[in-house]
Amino acid sequence: MAENVDQRPVGVRSEVGRLRTVLLHRPGPELRRLTPRNNDALLFDGIPWVSRARDEHDAFAAVLRARGVEVLHLEQLLIETLAQPTAAADAIDGVLTDLRLGDQLRRQLRDQLVQLGPEELSGVLIAGLRNDELRSTGLVSSLLAAEDFLIDPLPNLLFTRDSSVWVGDRVAITSLAMPARQRETQLTELIYAFHPRFESVPRLHGWAREHLEGGDVLALAPGVLAVGVGERTTPAGAERFARTVFDHGLAEQLLVVPIDQNRATMHLDTICTMVDVDAVVMYPNVADRLSAIPVRPGEGRELIIGERAPFLEAAATAMGIDRLRVIATGLDPVTAEREQWDDGNNTLAIEPRVAVAYERNVETNARLEAAGIEVITLAGSELGSGRGGPRCMSCPILRD
Numbered sequence: 026m027a028e029n030v031d032q033r034p035v036g037v038r039s040e041v042g043r044l045r046t047v048l049l050h051r052p053g054p055e056l057r058r059l060t061p062r063n064n065d066a067l068l069f070d071g072i073p074w075v076s077r078a079r080d081e082h083d084a085f086a087a088v089l090r091a092r093g094v095e096v097l098h099l100e101q102l103l104i105e106t107l108a109q110p111t112a113a114a115d116a117i118d119g120v121l122t123d124l125r126l127g128d129q130l131r132r133q134l135r136d137q138l139v140q141l142g143p144e145e146l147s148g149v150l151i152a153g154l155r156n157d158e159l160r161s162t163g164l165v166s167s168l169l170a171a172e173d174f175l176i177d178p179l180p181n182l183l184f185t186r187d188s189s190v191w192v193g194d195r196v197a198i199t200s201l202a203m204p205a206r207q208r209e210t211q212l213t214e215l216i217y218a219f220h221p222r223f224e225s226v227p228r229l230h231g232w233a234r235e236h237l238e239g240g241d242v243l244a245l246a247p248g249v250l251a252v253g254v255g256e257r258t259t260p261a262g263a264e265r266f267a268r269t270v271f272d273h274g275l276a277e278q279l280l281v282v283p284i285d286q287n288r289a290t291m292h293l294d295t296i297c298t299m300v301d302v303d304a305v306v307m308y309p310n311v312a313d314r315l316s317a318i319p320v321r322p323g324e325g326r327e328l329i330i331g332e333r334a335p336f337l338e339a340a341a342t343a344m345g346i347d348r349l350r351v352i353a354t355g356l357d358p359v360t361a362e363r364e365q366w367d368d369g370n371n372t373l374a375i376e377p378r379v380a381v382a383y384e385r386n387v388e389t390n391a392r393l394e395a396a397g398i399e400v401i402t403l404a405g406s407e408l409g410s411g412r413g414g415p416r417c418m419s420c421p422i423l424r425d
């Protein structure tokens with residue numbers, strides 16, 4: 026494990042090892058920005074009731090704390106980060122690159138942002154800024170509608186899984202594919218670059234690189250990673266990730282898993298998550314046709330590309346086990362489809378055979394229990410409108 030400045034251990038080498046430290050984001054005013062006109066672009070399937078969403082999220086954090094997990098909040102880390110003038114200056118430069126602003130508005134916006142303290146600045150970076158919230162008299166501002174955003178809100182920051190991912194004792198800053206989420210990783214990059222807690226942690230990848238999202242990355246076993254390639258992580262993102270983890274000696278094998286390019290299966294963790302060292306909960310409607318391409322490091326900069334094989338077989342082989350046990354979402358194809366959509370597959374293991382799951386996925390949870398998995402249920406009626414479950418809403422920083 027890497028020692029960092031204040032001597033707190035970090036590192037993730039498993040999906041199921043006892044969870045010690047996790048990064049969450051408690052949803053706030055950024056969710057109030059969602060309207061029926063912008064929710065599709067902002068990747069929400071409905072308009073969440075904000076205070077209830079916060080209650081549900083607080084219950085999630087409480088469940089984790091009750092099990093001895095240290096919960097870090099992204100907003101708190103961001104505020105502490107922005108207390109450093111260079112970090113605040115970087116953050117402001119980052120939002121001001123937006124080409125919709127124009128020079129005059131950019132100057133006026135800068136004048137306002139530099140006056141903000143860390144807490145207010147963090148608030149604006151997360152909740153965004155509407156045109157009518159800045160007193161500007163310039164051409165651009167007068168032509169934009171009052172409700173147009175000068176800084177887009179980040180309602181999906183809630184899904185901390187995607188905006189950074191720990192691989193061993195390093196952190197990969199990801200590069201998010203959807204325009205509504207791209208700025209999130211400017212914030213995670215800032216936190217990991219400047220926050221004293223992470224000062225000595227080497228950073229991988231980066232927000233300006235090929236698309237790679239944490240929801241696509243699974244740590245199947247020591248030295249064995251899987252990465253989904255679909256709507257979010259691109260083939261080039263997977264290739265860069267393979268090269269990077271091999272160069273840093275963080276894995277010996279990577280399984281690249283092509284997934285359907287659609288919203289229901291946006292990340293690998295929407296169809297498959299691990300609940301034990303040799304068991305996954307998986308969407309049966311894709312389980313049989315899901316395949317994997319094994320990739321290994323070759324000579325020099327080469328990658329050795331293996332033969333495409335059924336995912337479950339390839340995973341078991343790479344993990345050195347006879348068989349990966351599969352617990353299926355739902356019972357029949359229709360229930361499975363409903364529960365997969367409601368993130369029944371998206372469980373967060375907090376130790377082997379103990380997983381956090383949304384309570385609404387009754388059939389899937391019953392099957393998990395029957396398979397010997399303790400299921401800690403969460404209400405998620407509001408949180409779920411962003412199409413993400415307990416795994417999406419958590420970024421493990423330290424696991425046994």
Ligand SMILES: NC(=[NH2+])NCCC[C@H](N)C(=O)O
Pocket residue numbers: 067068069181184186187203206239240241291292294295371411412413414416417
């Ligand atoms: N790891 C995950 N499955 N994350 C879910 C993210 C959901 C989010 N609304 C998006 O569309 O990007």
